[in-house]
Amino acid sequence: MTLRKASGGSMELDECTINPGYQDAEDGGSSADPGERNQDLAEEYTQIKPYAGMPKEVLLLYSSQARYRVPREILFWLIVACTLALVALTVTVIALSPRCLSWWQASPVYQVYPCSFRDSDGDGVGDLKGIQEQLHHFEYLNIKSVWISPFYRSPMKDFGYDVEDFRAIDPLFGTMLDFEELLAEMHNKGLKLIMDFIPNHTSDRHRWFNLSRTGDPHYKDYYVWTDCNATAPKPNNWVSIFGNSSWTYDDLRGQCYLHQFLKEQPDLNFRNPHVRQEIIDIIHFWLGKGVDGFRMDAVKHILEAEHLRNEPQVDPKQPPEDVTTEWDLYHDYTTSQLGLHDMLREWRAEMDIYSREPGRYRFMVTESYDYHEVEKTMMYYGTPQVKESDFPFNFYLLDLPQNPSGMWVKHLVHLWMGNMPKGQWPNWVVGNHDRSRIASSAGQIYVRVINMLLLTLPGTPTTYYGEEIGMENIHVTDSQILDPAGKYNSSASRDPQRSPMQWSDDINAGFNTKSNITWLPVHPDYSSVNVEVQKKEPGSVLAQYRFLSTLRQSELPLHRGWFCYVHADANVFSYLRELEGLGRAFLMVLNFGKESAITDLSSIRELPDQLKVLMSTKQVNSGKVLQKSHIPTEVGEGLLIQYSTHTRFNPTHPDQCYVSEKACYLSAVDILYKC
Ligand code: GLC
Ligand code: MG
Secondary structure (H helix, E strand, C coil): CCEEECCCCCEEECCCCCCCCCCCHHHCCCCCCHHHHHHHHHHHHCCCCCCCCCCHHHHHHHHCCHHHHHHHHHHHHHHHHHHHHHHHHHHHHHHHCCCCCCHHHHCCEEEECHHHHCCCCCCCCCCHHHHHHCHHHHHHHCCCEEEECCCEECCCCCCCCCCCEEEEECCCCCCHHHHHHHHHHHHHCCCEEEEEECCCECCCCCHHHHHHHCCCCCCCCCECEECCCCCCCCCCCCECCCCCECEEEECCCCEEEECCCCCCCCEECCCCHHHHHHHHHHHHHHHHHCCCEEEECCHHHCCCCCCCCCCCECCCCCCHHHCCCHHHECCCCCCCCCCHHHHHHHHHHHHHHHHCCCCCCCEEEECCCCCCCHHHHHHHHECCCCECCCEECCCHHHHHHHCCCHHHHHHHHHHHHCCCCCCCCCEEECCCCCCCCHHHHCCHHHHHHHHHHHHHCCCEEEEECCHHHCCCCCCCCHHHCCCHHHHHCHHHCCHHHHCCCCCCCCHHHHCCCCCCCCCCCCCHHHHCCCHHHHHHCCCCHHHHHHHHHHHHHHCHHHHHCEEEEEEECCCEEEEEEECECCCEEEEEEEECCCCCEEECCCCCCCCCCEEEEEEECCHHHCCCEEECCEEEECCCCEEEEEEECCCCCHHHCHHHEECCCCCEEECCCCEEECC
């Protein structure tokens, strides 16, 4: 190795870092006195800057000098202090941050009825490939969660709600490969797939039922069987939801089996631990495939009382032989039995095993129509200690058309908000495959204001396919009825709300392009009510839906702020959405009545005197500036008003306001924190 003078005057080590002038003391160095030796070394190396290749002694010599030691110590303690500060900051941020909204809270849930959404192969019935072809529609609407009604193998007596094999796809809808491709493609696009899960019953063609009928020792108690009189098979007065006795005599077994729905849908016996395990295995099967959640069908019917006593009649004077519909009895022994919630909580726990994967929360929503017994519905939220569903469907807004008025809508909204357990997340349903389309039952005039309500209330909105364009029921003549519920009672037919989705003004409304058949007729209004046409019209139902769904996602007050009632009268329902610390809030003024109205909100101190309409469902009124004492709305008009404020309404009106989880906004650093 040679030392050479670099151009800048300093010395550089050439070739390698071995220093032949250095001999380690342990190697038998010649100098006896270490002090003297250090001195020599120091002199020898004064020309060399302290860096790599320097012998230990020299290094020690330099490193103990104050000018190196002090900065080193300062740096050391600085690093310690910074690390501690960072840990403290992280802990504080975690402790102060409100929970992030999960995917099922962040966007509406869109319901696809697979028979009717899009037919890819031209057999007249929608299918999984068809859904995949239309995924861009969800992206366009800013929808992340899609619930698809059942597509399991089924004889289709109840259009898929009668399952023959819980682990197979019905050929009508495609193959398992089609399903896997659909799911993968949805996940690629950031969409979540919620499956329908039907635990209460199977099809009578299910293998379990056949084995049960023949008395197979393992399967004989898979269903609810009882002795009965073959000629008058009514072991008690229980009735099916679709009408008439819920018991059917089976020749082969010589006993009656229970079916709370069709006779082709025998009820499973959940008192049998093998049945409970089968259901859990099926839950695992689909979660293992990657589905993001389940809509649990007809859960209140899962257990029945074992004593099989008659249910009390609503009208005790009604002759017992006339008791044939679900409305004739109090369902004390066939619904909401003890043990039901334990079972759902167990399923929830199974789902949570899969929720531990990062970003893969598995969602559960339950379906239970409890009508006036709202407290029964609320039980599906679980308790603060034990989780159950993320929310039970809220069906109260389905009653909106009964009496459209501001007060009525407030009453329906309050049925949920006033009864929901603290801290839980609300949701809103205005239509599904079982109920008349709201555009038909309420009237076209209210379609936009209903969508505006849905998308500006707190919680998750649910949209049944076609509601985003204001689709209406079709007319189905009695002889055309396909729905089993309609065959029993034509006014209960669900065919009218299941007509093919209206994509365009092409043949069959673009539902299928390969043939001219559709399983139910297309609505005749399809040439004007369809996705393609409405995409081109800025004021269309579709355009307004899209605007509101996007706004809901981007605006903190709308997706996680306070919800406060402001006003309700015969026409108008008004509420506001605000968030502590945020300078802007939203006021909604929605006219559900039968007359146009002028609303005076001058008594609401927190509102500025002048209010600018960000969006009106009547496009001409968007952008108008109104006095708060004089807010005009026409029938079916909804106003979304954005205003600036530093005074919140909720602190002074706690009884009129709700929030699922309180959060405040810190504008200086643009963050949300618990407050
Ligand atoms: C649920 C479904 C309905 C079905 C019934 C029986 O209520 O929504 O369509 O007929 O369960 O499974
Ligand atoms: Mg049952």
